[in-house]
Amino acid sequence: MKWKSKIIIAAAIVLVAANLYLLLKDNSKVARSFYISEWTTAKVQNLRETMKTEGVTTPLEEQQVYFDERKGSFEGFLVKKGQEVQSGKTLFYYSTETYEDAIAVLESERDSLENQLDALEDKWDDLKDLDYKATRSVLDDELLINDYSVEIDLYQTEVEISRLESEIEKYDEQIDSIDRKMPHLEETSDIDGVVKNMNEDLSNPIITIVSKESMVKGMLSGDEQADIEPGMEVTVSLKNKDKTYKGTIQEVSIFPEDEPNVKMKSQYPFTVVLDKQVENLAHGTPVEVKITKDEVKNAITAPFSSMEKDGKTNWVYTLENGKVQRQKVTTGLHVNSVQQIKKGLKKGDTLAMAPQQVTKGTPTFYTPMQLDKWEKTMYKNLRKKELLKQTGKGFLSF
Structure with a gap:
């Protein structure tokens, strides 16, 4: 049996040496094969970049009414604090x-x-x-x-x-x-609302009226303020409740809430107008605000982890016909672990989940055997010669 063992060992050495020669030889047409344990396909998704912050409900409208001595002496109030008033209602009149x-x-x-x-x-x-x-x-x-x-x-x-x-x-x-x-010689309400405050000493504003409808007010940091613009879509949710409400950014102030101070970070007010008013929503209710900064519908996407950046150029490694191809792509919106691909991939293209060290050519790849997908019917019609050929390719790819 010794001679048989020697023959097998010799054959193995020759086989390994031949593979090494072909792989390491300059200008060799034989490329290194890659073991790719995970792969995926380019998908079509709707991407949305959002930012979360907090806010509080405030009146949608507020009217401050002033007493003007030039019109005459004060005669008397016609409303009370907390009273609901309609637009055009007389609030007080002059003598x-x-x-x-x-x-x-x-x-x-x-x-x-x-x-x-x-x-x-x-x-x-x-x-x-x-x-x-x-x-x-x-x-x-x-x-x-x-x-x-x-x-x-x-x-x-x-x-x-x-x-x-x-x-x-x-x-x-x-x-x-x-x-x-x-x-x-009378002052009237310009809005439908409730009398929030009255100054019987005639100090101005003598009457303040607020609408029953609400909007949302919140604060942004300096970096956030630069990214948020009027017109952006917003989702508002009450804390500890599942229901959400749609709205739109109405205003983003360019002036900080407080006097600027080098020792403190400035906060910039923003307001949100709700698409539909929430019934029985008290002013001053804390809410959670999710602002949609950017959105792309039906975008071609790939995992961000599959991207390779070389200077200003982005690459992915596509898998097709047993070959690994380094593919240049143009990227777009990046949301969490998903990257939009504007150019370079189409829906269904297969690509490696992680970048590969492909420096030249189009090397082959192999993947782990998935026994759970093994079916005998897959190989019934496969000729023995073809089966041996594919087995040999697999062996040579090591």
Whole structure:
């Protein structure tokens, strides 16, 4: 039996030596085979990059009503704190006594001017009659002098009448102006809501009204503020509850909440408007906010761990027809462990889960035997010659 053992050992040595020669030889056409334990396929997925933060519900609208001393003295409130009001509801009104007194004074002065005007108009009529009679009489020196005097008096009377008419017109305009203000000597609500606060000492704002509808307010760090924009979609959820509500970023402030301080990180307010209002949601309720920063639908994707970065170029290793191919790809959105592939892969392409050390050529690969998928029917129609050929390839690939 010794000679048989020697033959087997010799054959094995020759086989290993031949494989080593072919693998290590410069410009060898035989490439190293790779053992690939895990692989996957390029998939089509909807990718969404989100950011989580916290917020609190606040009134959607707020109206602050001010008392204006120029309109008159305060007459009285018509609402109470906590009262629900509708748009257009009168909240308080001013005293009209000052305006009524002013109108009375203006009307008295206007009436005096009108009396003067009536007297001047009567004088003008008399002068006009004298001027007419003078032109019909015989002309002499004395009559001519009297005629000139009448004409001068007529002219002066006409000037005075014009002045009085202008003065009366100004008084009418002032009276009309006050009359127009009279219906506005009250303050009304611009929104539907609830009276949140009232200052009976007349300090401003004298009344604050808030809407029953809610929005969400939160804070962002400086880095977060740079990434969040109005119009981004938001999902809001109440803490310790499963139900969620859709909304949209309404505003992201460029000004920090507090005065900037080099020793503290600035916080920037943002607001969210809900698509549908939540009934019986108290203002000040804490909520969780998930902001969608970016979204790509029907994206071709691959595991981020399968990517190899070489400078600015990204690569994956595709598996096709028993060969490993280093494939250049263009990447897009990266979310957690998933990478969008804009160019270089198509749906269903097989690729290694981890980068391989392929420096040239298109080497072969082999994978672990999966006995759970072994089926005898797979090999019934396989000829013995083909079976030996495939077994030999597998042996040579080590």
